Amino acid sequence: MARANAVITGWGFYAPSRVMTNADLEKIVETSDQWITERTGIKERRIAAPDESTSTMATKAAERALAKAKLKPSDVELVIVGTASPDFVFPPVASLVQAALGATRAGAFDVGAACTSFVSSLAVASGMILGGAVRNALVIGAETLSRIVDWKDRGTCVLFGDGAGAVVLEASSASVGVQSTVLHGDGTKCDLLWVPGGGTKNPTGAEKLEARMHYIRMNGNEVYRSAVKAMAEAAEEAIAKANLTADDITLFVPHQANLRIIEGVAKRMRFPMERVFVNVQRYGNTSAASVPIALCEAVEAGRLKRGDKVLVAAFGAGFTWGASVLEWFGEHEGPRQKSPLDIASRAIEDLVDRVRPA
Numbered sequence: 177m178a179r180a181n182a183v184i185t186g187w188g189f190y191a192p193s194r195v196m197t198n199a200d201l202e203k204i205v206e207t208s209d210q211w212i213t214e215r216t217g218i219k220e221r222r223i224a225a226p227d228e229s230t231s232t233m234a235t236k237a238a239e240r241a242l243a244k245a246k247l248k249p250s251d252v253e254l255v256i257v258g259t260a261s262p263d264f265v266f267p268p269v270a271s272l273v274q275a276a277l278g279a280t281r282a283g284a285f286d287v288g289a290a291c292t293s294f295v296s297s298l299a300v301a302s303g304m305i306l307g308g309a310v311r312n313a314l315v316i317g318a319e320t321l322s323r324i325v326d327w328k329d330r331g332t333c334v335l336f337g338d339g340a341g342a343v344v345l346e347a348s349s350a351s352v353g354v355q356s357t358v359l360h361g362d363g364t365k366c367d368l369l370w371v372p373g374g375g376t377k378n379p380t381g382a383e384k385l386e387a388r389m390h391y392i393r394m395n396g397n398e399v400y401r402s403a404v405k406a407m408a409e410a411a412e413e414a415i416a417k418a419n420l421t422a423d424d425i426t427l428f429v430p431h432q433a434n435l436r437i438i439e440g441v442a443k444r445m446r447f448p449m450e451r452v453f454v455n456v457q458r459y460g461n462t463s464a465a466s467v468p469i470a471l472c473e474a475v476e477a478g479r480l481k482r483g484d485k486v487l488v489a490a491f492g493a494g495f496t497w498g499a500s501v502l503e504w505f506g507e508h509e510g511p512r513q514k515s516p517l518d519i520a521s522r523a524i525e526d527l528v529d530r531v532r533p534a
């Protein structure tokens with residue numbers, strides 16, 4: 177099969193059932209629904225249950241994406257999880273997801289680019305598909321930020337939430353699919369949004385815990401200014417790289433950090449808010465999970481159909497940022513074409529089954 181493009185054929189998300197409203201936060205820190213709503217647009221966020229973690233939520237989102245794509249776990253060739261809140265330092269979350277799904281043939285690794293992790297993962301997966309290394313990939317963004325947020329810091333704890341979103345990316349001869357990708361970074365700004373403790377530089381210890389170094393720290397004003405500029409510039413670059421103009425974009429699905437950032441990006445791009453998808457009011461900033469969750473909800477709301485051009489963009493710690501333009505494919509119809517390798521390995525499996533003593 178000619179590998180003309182990488183197309184999204186499945187999508188799914190999972191959000192924990194526990195809803196934490198701004199009113200709930202008023203009982204934890206000195207804040208108000210009015211302050212949070214005016215500064216961020218956020219009204220509520222989801223919080224993972226004690227028995228949930230990044231990998232369990234990622235697995236649920238992945239199962240839904242695979243079902244939509246009508247693929248079996250054993251068909252999956254690659255699992256990538258974009259995350260800043262992994263279950264463990266290692267193994268990667270992707271390995272835990274691979275095991276939970278039973279994706280026995282898949283390679284697995286995580287991508288760590290904070291809130292940009294899903295857009296970066298999509299770039300890696302589409303590159304591998306276009307290069308012929310794999311025919312499909314599960315690309316997941318998943319976070320349990322409630323476990324690394326400082327619940328005593330009102331400047332950050334009101335912003336974040338938990339969840340996971342996943343897409344299945346497949347090689348296709350269709351003319352639609354990933355049209356352009358841009359990724360950028362500025363590591364000189366790394367201490368404006370970070371978790372200083374718990375890594376090898378400041379290993380976990382009583383002193384570090386006392387200083388609350390294992391929680392998210394942020395300079396909100398600096399991050400705000402940089403996020404608006406960087407996301408708008410990356411989005412414009414991705415549109416130009418796809419040989420399109422902003423008028424060609426059916427829907428813009430930006431990282432859902434904060435309504436003011438999203439509005440600032442749209443204003444800077446002179447892009448109409450009616451064509452921007454926003455769900456930050458219900459989930460807060462779910463970091464790597466925000467773009468895939470928003471993408472899923474946009475499709476469910478009927479805002480994307482085959483051939484539509486969707487722009488995604490994200491910004492996060494590092495600083496890292498990027499954007500991508502995709503021509504929407506939608507659900508796969510009819511049987512998939514099998515590769516000669518697939519046909520041969522299935523024939524060998526059948527032969528082994530037949531000669532194996534009962």
Ligand SMILES: CC(C)(COP(=O)(O)OP(=O)(O)OC[C@H]1O[C@@H](n2cnc3c(N)ncnc32)[C@H](O)[C@@H]1OP(=O)(O)O)[C@@H](O)C(=O)NCCC(=O)NCCS
Pocket residue numbers: 206207208211212215216291330331332334335394395396397399400403433434437461491492493
């Ligand atoms: C965090 C953010 C909402 C703060 O908004 P802001 O308008 O910049 O507010 P400031 O930080 O200037 O703080 C203004 C006041 O509100 C206070 N404040 C901060 N958090 C508060 C809260 N949750 N409730 C009430 N008051 C709060 C501050 O202490 C400050 O009080 P002071 O003037 O007495 O010192 C904003 O900077 C922002 O959105 N930054 C980007 C954050 C983000 O999206 N990060 C992730 C990117 S991937």
